Amino acid sequence: MDPTPVPPAPLPVGRHVLAELTDVDAAVLDDVAALRGALHDALGAAGAQVRQIVAEAFAPQGATVVALLAESHASVHTWPEYATAHVDVFTCGDAADPELAVRLLAAALGASVRRLDVIERGGPAAAVTEPISPGLTRRWALGTVHHRATTPYQRVLIADTAHGVTLFCDDERQSAEATQLVYHEALFAPAALLAARCERVLVIGSSEGVVSEMAVAAGATRVDHVDIDPDCVRACAEHLPYGYTPGRLAAAERHEGPVHVHYGDGREFVERAAGRYDVIVVDLPDERPDEPEAQLNRLYAADFLAGCAQRLTEGGVVVCQAGSPALWRDATLRAAWRRFHDVFGPGGVVYAGSDEHEWAFLVGCPAAPADPVTTMVARLATLPVPPATIDAAWLRTRTVPPATLRRGFASAARHDDAGDGRHGRSAMSTPRRSRSR
Template identity: 30%
Template sequence: MTQTLGRHLLLELYDCPALLLDDVAQVEAQLRAAANHIGASIVGVMFHHFAPYGVSGVVVIEESHLTIHTWPEWGFASIDIFTCGDSIDPWQAYLFLKEKLGAAHGSAMEMRRGEKRLLNRQDYFPTQNAQIATAPLLQSWLTERDETFALSLKRLSAPLFQAQSHYQKIEIYQTQAYGKALLLDAKLVLTEKDEAAYHEMLVHLPFFQFQFSNFDKHPNPETPLTLQKVLILGGGEGGILRQAIRHQHLQVIDLVEIDEMVGQASRQYLDFLAPAWRDSRVRVHHTNATDFLAHTPPESYDAILIDATDSKRLLPFEKAHYAHIKSLLRKGGFVVMPTHSPYIEPQVLQNQYRNLQDFWDKNELLPYLAHIPTFPSGMCSFIVAGLKRKESLSHMEKKEIQFFSEKEKLFYYNAELHTAAFALPNFVARLL
């Protein structure tokens, strides 16, 4: 056998059902496992998910490296395995990956690297200043994507939590710039760094708007109406709960989340949301939201908050449901929901606004905006139905919000933002 510096195996795997999931974490895990299977020593990894689909990655080993690129739409993967010397057998990696990816068939071709009879060894001595250092592990990219856009966050490790519940795939990662991140069915739900902006605006703005809008309606103006019973649909990770429990006048906070595993994972891995689960006023119901609403008596709540960071999760709440939702509200009550990015999905805001118009007067529909870096386009819209807008807050009202914001050490919401959030850019106003 001709002596060489190493071996190069080119692999092609066809009809791989595992690739249809288009899961970067799974592809990385299998390539890591292949390296371990042949006794290679992993030095670092780098994987990237392309929009709309496809994964490329490299596992750097002391003996050289393994690379992969996938075409999930064809169930196809192209893999290269480079090794130095003859200490490990790349053919074992081929057989391992063919089995683990479920390939119906594959092909492989081996090339020898650097035939020694053609090489002329040079005298090589590292400089005296050269330092031997262990390279840090290369980070992988965590990517949310659809047919029109992609958002990538650099993650620092394998998933902190990854499981398939009865309803969805749940993943939690540690990212470099945004702390911990929660994904449901590969859709980014929140990150530790900016989730508070979304949840504060979904809770505190309508809560204070309720208080100020109903001040003159109360028989005793010195004791304005306060929220007592609140229903939250979705939000099973606890982000919206963490904001709601800051309002001490609430007596009951019902949360309806069908997937119990979301809360379990949150309590274990999303420690910044931990206060949400310790409040005695919180009652969690693991059931379908529409079923829960169907069995709820009229005029049960002062507010209903729909937490749906993925627009598809708003679909169950269509026009036919809003009449029933309104019947569950006490006099002066409201419903609030995110309506997503008016840049990326303008039809969501437009359709929900039109649906709500059949049940509330136009002057009781208040669209507003917040800016959240990891949401599509960075802009998120909301609608609160059942409250009227105040063109400007009084000095006392601003003071009350500011006191609350400072006392609770809020991340985003304050008195100036309360008013400014209702100012809509022209292109958003035209949607309505």
């Protein structure tokens, strides 16, 4: 009888953190003794067991410090002339926290963390469990992990999935190679077709840079792209096969060419904007009503939407990612539908539903054409680069809002007319209190 098969031993599991530290005083980066002490203390405070440290100073400047750990290793390489240090910490098991060690080291050196990548090593095949709605999740099996990092704003992961290279933020899929064109064209094309012009465009969010490039292809001569998370934008440019490339992003960061990238809060940018825009695109992860203090909720508030409307040129439009029309997860969409009608009125809102149930978009038009769909169909052939996934039939069918939205609005309008005698204005037109901080 054959002996009982012996299961393979589990692979060692560890985390490897790679970081770039900047804004460090040159004297600190040349002080080998201080570097040894700072690395030793940071590793110990993060739970690692330091066995020995070796260091060497180089002429005319710079140093390398390497720590041998019971859990694996850590190293620091410095470039005083650039005020920069590169750090890596690899630990196996759960006793030590390599990311904490890097952040403690950065604090000890007075450094800024320009970039921080976390690579999972060993263990079973990786996966992401994405929350969809209460009681429902979706599990993404991961292939090659191209980038994993925790920024000051979110956890960012870029990895291969069944949908190609995929971007996750805080475990929520933001875009994927197989579907990103369907998403971005449904977001941008209807707005571009409804706007009287498409010369000046403001994009808030949309880290991948696809919308910025679509705007330029549509004839925009100036695109201001505002995103709060530079680490995420740069990771997208480096690792996603769509949107910005590293070279195009670097030029946009230098404000060379039609696209100008600004890192900061979108709400503050709109409040201080001096110019006006033909199209304003707000492309964010879903609103988080269960997290009232989440920063992105401020960019879903009615007063922010009204502020965007005030920054439009004559004939300009605002378009927002508004959630999913699926019945079991449409609360975000219904809330956005009400807000858009509060700001733009019943005749000033155009619905655009994606070919997948995941996404829907709302376009606010202060000066809406009498027949928005006919206007979009007529203008479709005038776009310099026609959309690949949108045609006249799409515009006629995908701009019909779901019955839950149409019936809800009609019901509220009837109730308002019966209740106080006002005609042509629904109860939802009453300004709503903003939930912004």
